[in-house]
Amino acid sequence: MKTKNLLEVKNLKQYFPIKTGLFKTKPLKAVDDVSFTVGHGETLGLVGESGCGKTTVGRSLLHLYEPTGGEILFNGCKVTKKTIGSLRREMQMVFQDPYSSLNPRMTVEDIIGEPFDVHKLYSGRKERREKILSLMELVGLNAEHATRYAHEFSGGQRQRIGIARALAVNPKFIVCDEPVSALDVSIQAQIINMFEDLQAKLGVAYLFIAHDLLVVHHISNRIAVMYLGKIVEISDSDALKTNPMHPYTQSLLSAIPIPDPKTARSRRRIVPEGDVPSPLNVPEGCAFQTRCRRVSQKCTQSCPPLCDKGNGHLVACWHA
Amino acid sequence: MNNNNGFPKKHPLSVQLDLTKFEPLTEDEKRQQDIMSTPTTFFKDGMRKLFKNPLAVISIIILLLIAVTIIVAPVIVPYKYSEIISVNGVRDKTAKNLAPFTYSEKEQAYREAGGKVFPHIFGTDAMSRDYFIRVVYGTRVSLLVGLVASALVLVIGLIYGSIAGYVGGKTDLIMMRIVDIIYSLPDMLIIILLSVVLDQVLGGLSIGILSKLGTNLISIFIVFGLLYWVGEARLVRGQILTIKKNEYVLAARAIGAKPGRIIRKHILPNCISVIIISTALQIPSAIFTESFLSFVGLGVQAPMPSLGSLANAAREGLQSFPFKLVFPALIICLIVLSFNLLGDGLRDAFDPKLRK
Ligand SMILES: Nc1ncnc2c1ncn2[C@@H]1O[C@H](COP(=O)(O)OP(=O)(O)OP(=O)(O)O)[C@@H](O)[C@H]1O
Ligand SMILES: [Mg+2]
Numbered sequence: 001m002k003t004k005n006l007l008e009v010k011n012l013k014q015y016f017p018i019k020t021g022l023f024k025t026k027p028l029k030a031v032d033d034v035s036f037t038v039g040h041g042e043t044l045g046l047v048g049e050s051g052c053g054k055t056t057v058g059r060s061l062l063h064l065y066e067p068t069g070g071e072i073l074f075n076g077c078k079v080t081k082k083t084i085g086s087l088r089r090e091m092q093m094v095f096q097d098p099y100s101s102l103n104p105r106m107t108v109e110d111i112i113g114e115p116f117d118v119h120k121l122y123s124g125r126k127e128r129r130e131k132i133l134s135l136m137e138l139v140g141l142n143a144e145h146a147t148r149y150a151h152e153f154s155g156g157q158r159q160r161i162g163i164a165r166a167l168a169v170n171p172k173f174i175v176c177d178e179p180v181s182a183l184d185v186s187i188q189a190q191i192i193n194m195f196e197d198l199q200a201k202l203g204v205a206y207l208f209i210a211h212d213l214l215v216v217h218h219i220s221n222r223i224a225v226m227y228l229g230k231i232v233e234i235s236d237s238d239a240l241k242t243n244p245m246h247p248y249t250q251s252l253l254s255a256i257p258i259p260d261p262k263t264a265r266s267r268r269r270i271v272p273e274g275d276v277p278s279p280l281n282v283p284e285g286c287a288f289q290t291r292c293r294r295v296s297q298k299c300t301q302s303c304p305p306l307c308d309k310g311n312g313h314l315v316a317c318w319h320a
Numbered sequence: 321m322n323n324n325n326g327f328p329k330k331h332p333l334s335v336q337l338d339l340t341k342f343e344p345l346t347e348d349e350k351r352q353q354d355i356m357s358t359p360t361t362f363f364k365d366g367m368r369k370l371f372k373n374p375l376a377v378i379s380i381i382i383l384l385l386i387a388v389t390i391i392v393a394p395v396i397v398p399y400k401y402s403e404i405i406s407v408n409g410v411r412d413k414t415a416k417n418l419a420p421f422t423y424s425e426k427e428q429a430y431r432e433a434g435g436k437v438f439p440h441i442f443g444t445d446a447m448s449r450d451y452f453i454r455v456v457y458g459t460r461v462s463l464l465v466g467l468v469a470s471a472l473v474l475v476i477g478l479i480y481g482s483i484a485g486y487v488g489g490k491t492d493l494i495m496m497r498i499v500d501i502i503y504s505l506p507d508m509l510i511i512i513l514l515s516v517v518l519d520q521v522l523g524g525l526s527i528g529i530l531s532k533l534g535t536n537l538i539s540i541f542i543v544f545g546l547l548y549w550v551g552e553a554r555l556v557r558g559q560i561l562t563i564k565k566n567e568y569v570l571a572a573r574a575i576g577a578k579p580g581r582i583i584r585k586h587i588l589p590n591c592i593s594v595i596i597i598s599t600a601l602q603i604p605s606a607i608f609t610e611s612f613l614s615f616v617g618l619g620v621q622a623p624m625p626s627l628g629s630l631a632n633a634a635r636e637g638l639q640s641f642p643f644k645l646v647f648p649a650l651i652i653c654l655i656v657l658s659f660n661l662l663g664d665g666l667r668d669a670f671d672p673k674l675r676k
Contacts, residue, residue, distance in 0.1 A: 059570070062574050064570055064573055064574060085576060088574065088575060088576035089576070092574060092575075093570075093571070093574045095567040095570070095571060096567070097567055100566045100567045100568065101566075101567035101568050101570075101571055102568055103566075103568040103572075103585075103586050103589075103590070104590065105589040105590055106585075114572065114575055114577070114585075115575045115576075118575050118576050118577050118581070119576065162571070165571065165575070169575070
């Protein structure tokens with residue numbers, strides 16, 4: 001069975017109860033009413049500043065958190081507590097921190113081999129070893145390093161180990177949670193290129209999370225921009241770059257350094273005013289109103305829905 | 321990329337991401353990468369560090385010496401801890417309170433007649449018993465109490481703490497409040513009360529090993545197990561809570577590993593060193609408590625000595641025979657100090673947070 005979209009997320013909500021008093025709790029709306037789709041073999045970029053809920057979206061997709069509300073359809077199959085067991089072989093995740101995402105007490109071989117062990121994907125020790133070595137080769141790791149411990153590797157190599165682990169079950173979809181933001185720039189390029197190569201080879205789809213619009217633009221087909229737990233704009237990645245409609249996206253784009261000083265001088269930098277409000281106190285109406293320069297009466301009253309402005313360019317702004 | 325999928329081809333946007341700008345590694349540099357240090361396991365690495373720590377090594381040697389002595393001595397020394405010294409088959413009541421390496425008149429006479437008498441290394445006590453063998457048995461009892469009580473504390477604390485930490489939520493809340501209540505009890509008072517009560521309860525039963533060890537010893541185990549596991553449970557829970565936050569635990573869940581596997585493969589190996597260290601530090605505290613209880617007369621039963629009861633007995637003749645207090649006290653100090661130093665050494669060697 002092949003549906004049009006590999007992954008379909010409808011009104012996903014993820015609230016965390018936060019203690020505010022002895023018996024009082026308040027929901028922290030880390031992800032609030034988020035909907036998007038990911039096609040087969042496609043890369044959807046997800047950008048937004050720190051704390052806007054990107055990681056939470058990725059983790060809820062994989063049911064690492066029980067979603068508070070909404071629906072996730074993977075290949076037409078609803079992702080629930082019951083179905084997630086079999087879907088673990090279809091959806092995987094590459095984690096944000098290459099240091100805490102590998103168990104320091106396990107060898108590289110055992111880390112990459114764990115999915116094989118859990119799903120019993122081999123018949124003998126020899127086959128297990130062969131599978132592990134071929135995965136290591138795929139991600140560009142030296143076969144001699146199989147018996148070493150993760151702490152002996154650099155950040156880039158560790159991220160490769162994490163990628164090999166995610167690929168072990170041959171998934172159709174991988175959530176890449178800021179896989180390069182902990183690495184330095186030269187290594188970032190290598191890892192990003194590797195993600196692209198792997199996609200070309202294996203046809204896997206990505207949800208590629210980053211806070212750096214440049215990185216996301218390079219690798220993604222489409223980009224979703226998040227602000228305070230909501231998606232404010234989704235569009236084709238080139239259209240987003242040339243014609244950003246949401247004021248928040250515009251300010252993100254204007255913050256990207258431009259190599260050419262002439263164009264850089266002529267460009268107007270749009271800096272959003274003030275700070276991000278606490279996710280515990282999201283203002284009523286549009287979440288961005290406190291920092292938006294086009295704020296009007298309407299923005300403070302009701303929250304703008306995501307509207308199609310043509311060519312699948314969705315924006316949640318009353319003024320777009 | 322993605323041309324085969326019909327997605328628009330993108331021109332490389334940024335110089336940052338252009339691989340052609342990077343030179344491939346030369347053969348030389350590649351070789352350098354291969355010559356990384358030989359893989360060491362965490363355990364080997366820690367052991368190497370431990371054996372580099374002179375204090376830890378000295379305490380290991382002291383503990384080994386004590387262990388060998390208490391195992392071997394009863395075989396070599398021909399006296400029993402509960403028996404009055406007899407010379408040539410006749411009880412020698414004159415051999416009271418002898419100083420180390422001296423003989424009573426009867427023994428002296430026997431030696432002159434050509435008989436052999438094993439020297440009293442630590443002298444004798446007020447009831448004409450060989451003091452060395454009593455101290456040896458006392459050390460046995462104290463160490464046994466220390467080890468068994470700590471093992472008990474470890475098992476209860478580990479299970480309780482793991483459940484509270486891993487399950488979390490309301491279960492955790494309730495379980496930890498129980499711990500807080502037990503923690504807030506005045507422990508010495510409870511120990512004294514409990515050992516009096518338990519002594520009565522257990523006194524009725526006299527089943528095999530129970531009667532042999534003496535009810536007091538058993539009640540010390542129970543008291544200790546009942547009171548001191550709370551510290552261990554807190555420690556284990558805290559460890560599990562911090563380790564649970566690591567992304568490798570999430571990764572294991574994303575792979576589809578079951579909770580049992582996650583605890584076994586990911587959580588316990590990462591906190592086992594802390595647990596071992598705290599157990600090593602628990603042993604001296606158990607020995608100390610036992611000594612204290614025996615000192616106030618609530619410890620081990622009469623003929624059976626413990627280091628604490630020996631010290632208590634030595635108080636009576638303190639002015640004339642100070643050596644009788646010195647020996648058990650010295651051994652308590654040695655054991656407690658060694659375990660503490662060993663525990664510290666283990667922590668320095670195995671706790672990654674203190675690594676340089
Ligand atoms: N398990 C949790 N319990 C309570 N609050 C949480 C939890 N996980 C995340 N949050 C909160 O949800 C919000 C979103 O967090 P999230 O980690 O998804 O942000 P992010 O976009 O990934 O940020 P970054 O770029 O720093 O990784 C934050 O305010 C965070 O404090
Ligand atoms: Mg994140």
